[in-house]
Amino acid sequence: MLPVYFVLIFSRNTGEKQAYMSSGSLFIISAPSGAGKTSLIDKAVSQLSNVCTSVSHTTRTPRAGEINGTHYYFVTHEKFEQMRTKGEFLESANVHGNLYGTSRQWVEEKISNGLDVILEIDWQGANQVRSVFKSGVSIFVLPPSVGELRQRLFDRGQDSVLVIERRMAEARKEISHWKDADYVITNDDFETACEELQQLLSGRFDDPSLRTTNISFSNLTRELLSN
Numbered sequence: 001m002l003p004v005y006f007v008l009i010f011s012r013n014t015g016e017k018q019a020y021m022s023s024g025s026l027f028i029i030s031a032p033s034g035a036g037k038t039s040l041i042d043k044a045v046s047q048l049s050n051v052c053t054s055v056s057h058t059t060r061t062p063r064a065g066e067i068n069g070t071h072y073y074f075v076t077h078e079k080f081e082q083m084r085t086k087g088e089f090l091e092s093a094n095v096h097g098n099l100y101g102t103s104r105q106w107v108e109e110k111i112s113n114g115l116d117v118i119l120e121i122d123w124q125g126a127n128q129v130r131s132v133f134k135s136g137v138s139i140f141v142l143p144p145s146v147g148e149l150r151q152r153l154f155d156r157g158q159d160s161v162l163v164i165e166r167r168m169a170e171a172r173k174e175i176s177h178w179k180d181a182d183y184v185i186t187n188d189d190f191e192t193a194c195e196e197l198q199q200l201l202s203g204r205f206d207d208p209s210l211r212t213t214n215i216s217f218s219n220l221t222r223e224l225l226s227n
Contacts, residue, residue, distance in 0.1 A: 031141035032171035060098035091128035123177035140181035144188035146227040
């Protein structure tokens, strides 16, 4: 986790020292559907303290086992649009025909209380958030290959063949935005990818192999986009 610092400030009025907790950090994590970002985030967060994951609002139907308020806040299309009109979302996007949004108030409160917050959002939302939180850290998760990405979508058993092919088409668009991030993780070996994510969430940003300037990521994305 990123360290939480307490700053002692001398009060002119009381002559006493008062402690103020520093703000937390914002991590913006994006990936094409099926790349495994949710599993990586869940495991990484379970082993770190002071890090929490934002729960998004969505208009899509809950999947088996999903709990309202834990996985998502499931709302109607009408309710979502009302919230968006009122400016209650830090970001919002249409993903595969469903609307998703992140509560601005929830994120700001967590960060102001010294917690590090993870936003698991698509590239559209990530761009919106980066324009507001300039100090946010962006991470993009890549699959090792197109074939592996398609297989993972099939293995989930959640979508029809038609939906999977649509997701594959969308994945190519999403992958093309990998360079917008600060760091990249290739989810080939899950344990290794999890360690790399924990490294970044812990504030260790000095590994050049995870930066978007690394040539290996350019080669991989070129292969992914050409298949």
